[in-house]
Amino acid sequence: MNIQIFGTKKSSDTRKAERFFKERRIKFQSVDMKMKGLSKGEFRSVKQAVGGIDSMLDENCKDQDTLALIKYLRPEDQEEKILENQQVLKLPIVRNGRQATVGYQPEVWKTWE
16 A cells, blocks of 8 residues: 555644544655645546546635636646646545545545455
8 A cells, every 4th residue: 555645744634644544554645735835747646536527626725716716627627737736636645556535534535444
């Protein structure tokens, strides 16, 4: 298993995800989204795994203006805008190879063990 957790230190769901894997003694790599966001390849991999951009967007994010703009852009332009403004993504983003989840989803992570 090669677990990556993308999130922020302030996100309670990110801290809960890290605790989930620590409790099971599963090694993971933690990536702070404020320092280093998703690369284009990582973003596309997660998008494919979770079923598209809509399931990755956080409806309750602080930057509602950017979120509204992204929703009204053409699908081919949305990806670029999201990569520039990754604060609109739901956290944590947890990757295990080609599998990925968005948000706190321990029921899915248990199937990875």
